[in-house]
Amino acid sequence: MGVIWRNICQLSDHFRDKLSTSFGLLFMGWSILVIFIIGYSLYEKYDGIRESMTHDFYLTFSLYPDELYHTRGLLTQNLFWMAQTISFMLEHNNHKQLDSELKRLWDASRRNYQLAGDIYFLRRDGQVVGYQQQSSGYTMTHQLPVAVLAYLKKHPQLSTAESLASSALPNYTFLSTPVLNAGGQLLGWLFNTFTIEQVNQSYEFPSHSSVLNQSIVLTPFGIRRGENSDQTLLALKLGWPDLSTTSAYVERLKALTSLKNQSIQLMSGQLLVAWFQFDQHSDPAVVYISLASILKQMNDWIIGMGLMLIFLVGMGGLLIRQYVDGRKRNMQLIVSQKLQKAAFDSNIVMIVVDANGVVQQINQFCLDKIDRREYQVLGRSLDRFVELRPRVKPLLDSARAQNGWLGQVKVTFGDKTTYLKLSITVIRSMHQDHLFVFSGVDILEQHIQTTRLAHQANTDVLTKLYNRNYFNEQLKRDLNRSERYQHPLTLILVDLDYFKQVNDKYGHVIGDKILVEVANLLQLRLRSSDILARWGGEEFVILLPETRLAEAHKLAQQIQQSFVQHAFTENIRCSCSMGVVDWEQGSSADELFQRADDMLYEAKAAGRNTICCWPR
Numbered sequence: 001m002g003v004i005w006r007n008i009c010q011l012s013d014h015f016r017d018k019l020s021t022s023f024g025l026l027f028m029g030w031s032i033l034v035i036f037i038i039g040y041s042l043y044e045k046y047d048g049i050r051e052s053m054t055h056d057f058y059l060t061f062s063l064y065p066d067e068l069y070h071t072r073g074l075l076t077q078n079l080f081w082m083a084q085t086i087s088f089m090l091e092h093n094n095h096k097q098l099d100s101e102l103k104r105l106w107d108a109s110r111r112n113y114q115l116a117g118d119i120y121f122l123r124r125d126g127q128v129v130g131y132q133q134q135s136s137g138y139t140m141t142h143q144l145p146v147a148v149l150a151y152l153k154k155h156p157q158l159s160t161a162e163s164l165a166s167s168a169l170p171n172y173t174f175l176s177t178p179v180l181n182a183g184g185q186l187l188g189w190l191f192n193t194f195t196i197e198q199v200n201q202s203y204e205f206p207s208h209s210s211v212l213n214q215s216i217v218l219t220p221f222g223i224r225r226g227e228n229s230d231q232t233l234l235a236l237k238l239g240w241p242d243l244s245t246t247s248a249y250v251e252r253l254k255a256l257t258s259l260k261n262q263s264i265q266l267m268s269g270q271l272l273v274a275w276f277q278f279d280q281h282s283d284p285a286v287v288y289i290s291l292a293s294i295l296k297q298m299n300d301w302i303i304g305m306g307l308m309l310i311f312l313v314g315m316g317g318l319l320i321r322q323y324v325d326g327r328k329r330n331m332q333l334i335v336s337q338k339l340q341k342a343a344f345d346s347n348i349v350m351i352v353v354d355a356n357g358v359v360q361q362i363n364q365f366c367l368d369k370i371d372r373r374e375y376q377v378l379g380r381s382l383d384r385f386v387e388l389r390p391r392v393k394p395l396l397d398s399a400r401a402q403n404g405w406l407g408q409v410k411v412t413f414g415d416k417t418t419y420l421k422l423s424i425t426v427i428r429s430m431h432q433d434h435l436f437v438f439s440g441v442d443i444l445e446q447h448i449q450t451t452r453l454a455h456q457a458n459t460d461v462l463t464k465l466y467n468r469n470y471f472n473e474q475l476k477r478d479l480n481r482s483e484r485y486q487h488p489l490t491l492i493l494v495d496l497d498y499f500k501q502v503n504d505k506y507g508h509v510i511g512d513k514i515l516v517e518v519a520n521l522l523q524l525r526l527r528s529s530d531i532l533a534r535w536g537g538e539e540f541v542i543l544l545p546e547t548r549l550a551e552a553h554k555l556a557q558q559i560q561q562s563f564v565q566h567a568f569t570e571n572i573r574c575s576c577s578m579g580v581v582d583w584e585q586g587s588s589a590d591e592l593f594q595r596a597d598d599m600l601y602e603a604k605a606a607g608r609n610t611i612c613c614w615p616r
């Protein structure tokens with residue numbers, strides 16, 4: 001059991017250490033959380049920029065991905081960061097940085113996603129911030145391409161998206177730009193699929209005919225062919241249509257292009273991927289991406305993080321509580337150990353001995369008393385250094401039997417003797433012998449005081465003899481003993497004769513002196529086992545244990561004689577009368593006294609200086 005207990009203790013220590021480690025981990029966790037919060041605050045700081053981006057920017061892509069499905073997710077992310085960067089750059093109006101950042105992003109996108117085609121960065125007011133042409137590699141401009149500028153110059157009604165929107169597409173912002181190369185392939189596919197009439201009839205583009213002759217135009221209302229169509233592709237900007245508008249547009253395209261069975265998907269309600277397969281060699285696509293959708297996803301992500309945060313805070317709180325509880329327990333343990341040490345090292349005698357009385361621990365207070373060092377005492381018998389009354393062995397036996405001991409002991413440390421109020425606590429242990437903790441408070445002063453008080457309570461102030469109280473107690477005790485062992489016991493009542501006259505003649509001071517002399521005179525005649533007391537006034541009483549009447553009578557005669565021979569102070573002569581009684585088996589103390597009194601009365605009546613005995 002002891003081993004198991006020790007193991008449990010070690011385990012709990014181990015867990016305490018682990019809790020410290022947990023706290024470290026928790027601290028790391030919190031640090032990460034703080035970093036996240038700071039990051040999020042910064043993010044929030046640029047929320048305005050993001051908002052402006054949401055409302056002001058649209059990205060239109062014309063590209064030819066090999067694996068559209070695969071790249072869609074990555075592209076979404078990439079577009080978001082591209083747009084954010086642009087927004088940030090514009091905010092700071094630093095076109096040089098914007099150029100280099102866009103070039104870097106474009107290169108990365110093309111490398112990662114094998115993009116082809118053209119990218120345009122547009123603002124709602126129709127301004128082209130920048131564009132890239134796949135055919136000529138990355139090109140950055142803050143102006144529209146030359147061909148676009150020429151076209152817009154020729155047709156002022158198309159110079160801004162705003163004018164276009166107000167005239168033809170009131171609900172949409174619109175921008176068209178001629179694009180080389182790939183457009184030709186798309187055009188070829190369209191003409192292989194539809195007749196020119198079909199394309200032209202379905203197209204209601206409010207534009208110059210020469211433009212129409214040279215272009216393929218995609219609008220929410222249809223597709224129309226231009227003459228130089230092998231050179232042209234118009235990228236389409238739809239404004240910011242809602243899902244139903246977009247869906248309607250897609251359906252219209254599908255109807256027009258007979259692609260009813262082809263994959264044209266609406267993603268997340270606002271992410272449209274329209275896939276046009278137009279020849280054997282490549283898969284062109286128009287990808288329209290809503291940044292609002294991306295930001296919505298972003299919001300979901302923030303909610304997720306919020307939930308995670310709540311979870312982490314909960315877990316953190318739990319761990320902190322565990323840690324704090326552990327610390328509290330530790331502190332309590334330390335405090336209690338300190339208290340124990342303080343108690344052990346206090347100014348009382350503290351000794352721990354084993355069952356054989358061998359010292360296991362001893363405090364400095366005690367070491368100072370016996371004038372020894374700790375190493376001289378530990379492992380040795382307590383008897384060698386301290387003399388106890390009662391002795392150590394019986395004390396231990398008694399403590400073991402009664403599960404503790406409390407009492408007063410006389411103790412001698414070296415050459416000094418004192419009294420201790422001693423408490424012995426027994427410590428029982430599963431895997432060890434009993435230990436006995438001696439804690440003793442020095443009560444020498446108290447002992448002296450008590451003894452003095454007891455003495456005063458039993459002593460006559462004038463004569464220093466025992467008083468009536470003490471005598472009565474002794475009489476009771478001796479009567480019992482005589483009763484039990486059938487031992488003889490006699491009592492003598494002594495009364496001074498005519499003492500009133502002495503007082504009257506010489507005064508009370510002299511009378512007192514005579515009383516003291518009488519006390520001494522009586523004491524001289526007695527054995528140590530006899531008890532002499534002042535019964536009151538000028539009356540004395542003598543108890544004679546183990547004494548028969550004849551012997552008591554003899555003693556009374558000697559006393560009488562000593563009075564006759566003694567000259568008291570002022571040469572005063574005094575005599576006394578005495579009643580001597582033998583104790584009769586079975587009679588009480590009162591009966592004994594009554595008889596003694598009777599005898600004394602008879603002695604007085606007989607003329608004083610007389611001894612009367614009972615039985616006669």
Ligand SMILES: Nc1nc2c(ncn2[C@@H]2O[C@H](COP(=O)(O)OP(=O)(O)OP(=O)(O)O)[C@@H](O)[C@H]2O)c(=O)[nH]1
Pocket residue numbers: 462495496497498499500501503507508509510511512515536537538604608
């Ligand atoms: N000086 C002094 N006198 C005491 C003390 N106690 C009692 N007496 C006196 O002892 C006297 C006792 O007087 P009584 O009882 O008449 O007895 P007595 O004069 O001795 O006469 P008998 O006993 O009949 O022989 C009184 O005068 C008390 O005042 C005391 O402590 N000191």
